[in-house]
Amino acid sequence: MKKLSSIIVSMFALIATVPSLADENAASASRETVEQEFRYEIPNIPGKVVTSLSVEYPPGASTPAHMHGDAFVIGYVLEGSIRSRVDGETNVYGVGESWTENPGASHELSENASATEPARILAIFISDPQQKELVKMMK
Numbered sequence: 001m002k003k004l005s006s007i008i009v010s011m012f013a014l015i016a017t018v019p020s021l022a023d024e025n026a027a028s029a030s031r032e033t034v035e036q037e038f039r040y041e042i043p044n045i046p047g048k049v050v051t052s053l054s055v056e057y058p059p060g061a062s063t064p065a066h067m068h069g070d071a072f073v074i075g076y077v078l079e080g081s082i083r084s085r086v087d088g089e090t091n092v093y094g095v096g097e098s099w100t101e102n103p104g105a106s107h108e109l110s111e112n113a114s115a116t117e118p119a120r121i122l123a124i125f126i127s128d129p130q131q132k133e134l135v136k137m138m139k
Contacts, residue, residue, distance in 0.1 A: 062111030071127035073101040080119025085109035
């Protein structure tokens with residue numbers, strides 16, 4: 001009987017360490033969702049492409065610190081407001097506002113500035129066609 005109760009206690013201890021579905025949903029809700037909208041070669045700038053990603057942020061969501069390689073980036077707010085820190089400068093942008101990121105810039109913070117309303121941006125990248133990884137997370 002002592003062994004059985006020890007097994008039961010061990011099982012409950014193990015179950016307590018497994019994340020619940022609610023925890024998983026909360027974790028995924030704290031991250032953005034990204035979808036490619038388009039990608040075109042630029043005919044008057046040989047060797048360059050323009051790619052657009054829509055980025056949706058649930059309330060309070062953020063993107064970990066990242067870089068965009070050798071791409072020049074334009075961020076344009078479509079909905080809500082975004083708090084962004086690029087190379088140490090933090091700003092909050094609202095609907096219709098934009099910012100740029102030079103090639104090699106460090107995007108330390110990108111988050112929904114609201115804990116209650118969603119936000120959405122259009123990120124436009126001008127890059128070399130062979131650059132496949134437009135968003136590289138920093139460690």
